[in-house]
Amino acid sequence: MTVVPSHAVGRVAAGVFDSVTDAVGNTPLVRLNRVVDDIRATVYVKLEYLNPGGSVKDRAARGMLLAAEASGELRPGGTVVEATSGNTGLGLAAIAAARGYRSIVVVPDKVSEEKKALLRAHGAEVHVTPGLRPVDHPEHLRSVALRLVEEIPGAWFAGQYDNAANPAAHRATTGPEIWGQTGGRVTHFVAGIGTGGTITGAGEYLKEASGGVVRVIGADPQTSVYGGGDGRIWYVEAVGHFLHPETEADVWPESYHVDVVDRIERIPDAEAIRLLHRIAREEGLLLGGSSGTAIAAALRTARALGPEEVVVVIAPDSGRAYLSKYFSDAWLGALGFPLTTAVTEPTVGDLVGDVDQLAAPVTLPSGLTVAEARQLVHGTEGLPVALQRAAAGPSVVAEILGSVTAATLADAPDGDPVSAHLAAPLPFVGTTEPLRGAVQRIGDHSGPVLITHEGRVVALVDASCLSAGTVEEHGGL
Known part of the structure; x- marks a missing residue:
């Protein structure tokens, strides 16, 4: 039997909480040493x-x-509803469960x-809706979530993109933690921009605490509109701002304060x-895709700094949630x-050679009429049709x-x-894929095959070129 000393009765030890709600925050900083x-600068990763x-x-x-809860928008027995790429939903689902709410994500x-x-x-109810929808489309994440809120009595929509409590949470916790953990030595703060809540809230606090010394750097996928890209889709989840070609007015989140x-x-x-x-193998940290984006931005920043400067970068989540993607060779x-x-064996890339010298196939926007498309496909045997702008460059597989x-x-x-007359998408193989495995994966397919790179x-x-181990571009495309 364990005897509790009398002097400990009525006292709570550090790190002991009444519920999971109180356990959020106070995450460690870990220095990067090998990547x-x-x-010369010190780079710390905050392990969120x-x-x-x-x-x-x-x-x-x-x-x-x-x-x-404080405002009365969410009452006992209510339902928490959110539209999310996953992580906000996980946080809401966990806390909702602990506080007795139903959750729908x-x-x-x-x-x-x-x-x-x-x-x-x-215990969350998960509603999966097609991606790549314009903002006002009925199947867009937000549209589906708001429809559920209207249908369910007592439902509350979290709305992280425009909820002032999102950046406020980081102003109250993330920023002060970083300032305290570095003893006020932080000079550069790096974070991905998704809803904008993290970089806005923590960035505002750190700038104020340092008297304007701390520089705030946003990490963004190359094609995201935040950094000046065309908004085309990318593959790293939970960061950036996608712009559908049919979106009439691009509205940025209210949680993101650009001036920070x-x-x-x-x-x-x-x-x-x-x-x-590299981080998994050399630093022992298994991190998610958006962490790779953020840390890459942090390393770019740190290369121009001296030994007295300190960079802190947010690693939003773990790689365990992405083992089927960023850590899956398939x-x-x-x-x-x-x-x-x-x-150690020949790859598709070895077969096709320098990808910069290849003539990428033409792609069509899905909004064309048959008459317009017919002029463009004349003389070709197969042509992918992509949901994109006509002149925006090579097509994204997704x-x-x-x-x-x-x-x-x-x-x-x-x-x-033209979208009413589509055949199935053509199979694709990647330049980094072992050639033998790629041939086995497409099976008995004959005819055109797409080659993908990044x-x-x-x-x-x-397809016969892949099997024969020699390549000739198809149809002159």
Whole structure:
């Protein structure tokens, strides 16, 4: 039997909490030692996956939920509803469960299977809706969530993108923690920009506490509109701002205060993913995709700094939620991203050669009529049709809806949308994928095959070329 000393009765030890709600925050800073190469500045990573719900979003989830209780928007027996890429939903689901609420989370179909499983494990009802929808589309995440709120009595919509309690949570916790942990020595703060809550709230606090000394750097996917990209889709989850081609007015989150950010570093997916693999193997930290984006931006920043300067970067979540993506050679290879392990046999990339010298196949926007598309596909055997702007460059694999040919459209009515006559999407193989495995994966397919590199289509070849180990670009495309 354990005897509790009399002097300890009525006192609570540090690190002991009444509920999971109180356990959010106070995550550690860990110094990077090996992936920094010859960088002289100190770089610390704040490990937000050590929050009880597994991510930095626990902070916003707690802040928004408690504020809703205080205002009366969320009452006992109510239902918490949110539209999210997963992590905010996980934080809300965990805290809602602890406080006796039902939770419903709307996620896009690109979210990892691990995240959906975790949401359900907390008792959340998960509604999966197609991604790549314009903001006002009825299947857009926010549209689905707001419709559920209207239908369910006592439902409350968290609305992290426009909820002032989101950045306020980071102003009250994340910023002060970083300032205290570094003894006020932090000079640069780096975070990804998604809803904008983390970089806004923590950035505002650190700038105020330092008298304006701390510089705030945003980490953004290369094509995200925050950093000046065209808004085309990317593969790192939970960061950036996507702009659908059919969006009439691009509205940024109210949680993101642009004036807080001094500079934005635009990080390609491949750079983020390659760094994730290094960090896992060289630093012992298994981190999620957006952490790779943020740390890549932090290392770029730190390379220009001296030994007295201190960079703190937010690592939003763990790589355990992405084992089927960023740490899966099958997923990585099919899209032409860097693999986790070295390949000792010939790859698809070895076969096709320098991807910069390949003539990427033409892609079409889905909004064309048959008559317009027919002019563009004349003389070709297969042509991917992508949901994108016509002149925006190579197609992203995730945006491809299907394929059409001149023969397919020959007898179709001129005024029909070309999207009404799509065949199945063409199979694709990635440049980093072992050639033998790629041939086995596409099976007995004959005809055109897309070659992908870092998530984008770079060539169209015939399947027989892959089998023969020689390549000739298909149809002159």
